[in-house]
Amino acid sequence: MEDPSRLTREFLEELGTKKTVGEIEELRVKYLGKKGTVTEKLKSLARLAPDERREAGRLLNDFKALAERELALKKEDARRRELASKLASEAIDVSLPGIFRRPGRLHPVTLVMSEIIRIFTGMGFTVEEGPEVELDHYNFEALNIPKEHPARDMQDTFYISSDIVLRTHTSPVQVRVLEKKKPPLRFIAPGKVYRCDADVSHTPMFHQIEGMMVGENVTFANLKAVLEAFLHKVFSPQVPVRFRPSYFPFTEPSAEVDIGCIFCGGAGCGICKGTGWIEILGSGMVNPRVFELAGLDPRNISGFAFGMGMERIAMLKYGIDDLRLFFENDIRFLGQF
Numbered sequence: 001m002e003d004p005s006r007l008t009r010e011f012l013e014e015l016g017t018k019k020t021v022g023e024i025e026e027l028r029v030k031y032l033g034k035k036g037t038v039t040e041k042l043k044s045l046a047r048l049a050p051d052e053r054r055e056a057g058r059l060l061n062d063f064k065a066l067a068e069r070e071l072a073l074k075k076e077d078a079r080r081r082e083l084a085s086k087l088a089s090e091a092i093d094v095s096l097p098g099i100f101r102r103p104g105r106l107h108p109v110t111l112v113m114s115e116i117i118r119i120f121t122g123m124g125f126t127v128e129e130g131p132e133v134e135l136d137h138y139n140f141e142a143l144n145i146p147k148e149h150p151a152r153d154m155q156d157t158f159y160i161s162s163d164i165v166l167r168t169h170t171s172p173v174q175v176r177v178l179e180k181k182k183p184p185l186r187f188i189a190p191g192k193v194y195r196c197d198a199d200v201s202h203t204p205m206f207h208q209i210e211g212m213m214v215g216e217n218v219t220f221a222n223l224k225a226v227l228e229a230f231l232h233k234v235f236s237p238q239v240p241v242r243f244r245p246s247y248f249p250f251t252e253p254s255a256e257v258d259i260g261c262i263f264c265g266g267a268g269c270g271i272c273k274g275t276g277w278i279e280i281l282g283s284g285m286v287n288p289r290v291f292e293l294a295g296l297d298p299r300n301i302s303g304f305a306f307g308m309g310m311e312r313i314a315m316l317k318y319g320i321d322d323l324r325l326f327f328e329n330d331i332r333f334l335g336q337f
């Protein structure tokens, strides 16, 4: 039997080089396994004299106990280290803020548009649409604005060609509907319009809603009642409404409609330019010439029409003082509605 302290030394030296749980387990099998060193040595004890056998057996058992203890300690140590590094590599910092996804919101112009559509459909109006790229004929001619007519200067037009324009207002939808459908008619026509104009209070594209009511006995009283009811619904039932004579080629008589300034209550402020009133829409009784141009006999029917800008109404409703905010798409602004 060789020197048992050498066996211990060799074992400890070898153990010192092992790092992982797997390597340590291999070493355990090598020394303490069924076919391991200790088993082999125990078998060879048979060849020894009884005294030597007892002494050698004791030493082997001491070695076995030491090896088991050392292996267990080292294995536990390795297991902890492996677990710690696994946890470190798989760690999730649950205190980190998550990725915040903002829910979508409706644009203030869309909100105002939907509200206005709801109010008019509530009064029996239907919703019509027309093209944004429009014939000069519908945008001007059929609305009683012939070429060279000074009223063309009221709107700076984007021309696509000599007879095609980007519509400058939603009024051409009036004519398209009159040509297509038989009176009595009550409709509104919301949509985008374009004007070659850009400064603090003008953008090349903005939104309008047109409205029209045509029938056998539609009067200015109907116009006044419908528009007053509408304005009292969008703003407040108390807001004063005023009809002011005006001119549009497609209406006769024409009126611009003002509401009492909702910022100063009519006392006069910067927004109403000291007048106490804010202009809100254009309107009038449909010019018989417009009926004629649409192929209708103006002796049998009458009607009123109106048109208004959505951005303007949104600004008044929400107290927004800069038109450009609607088009910059800053979500800090858009998120407020």
Ligand code: DAH
Pocket (backbone or CB within 6 Å): 168, 169, 170, 171, 210, 211, 248, 250, 251, 281, 282, 283, 284, 304, 305, 306, 307, 308
């Ligand atoms: N189309 C006009 C504009 O853009 C607004 C308007 C005025 C529409 C009077 C109408 C109306 O229907 O009757 O300035």
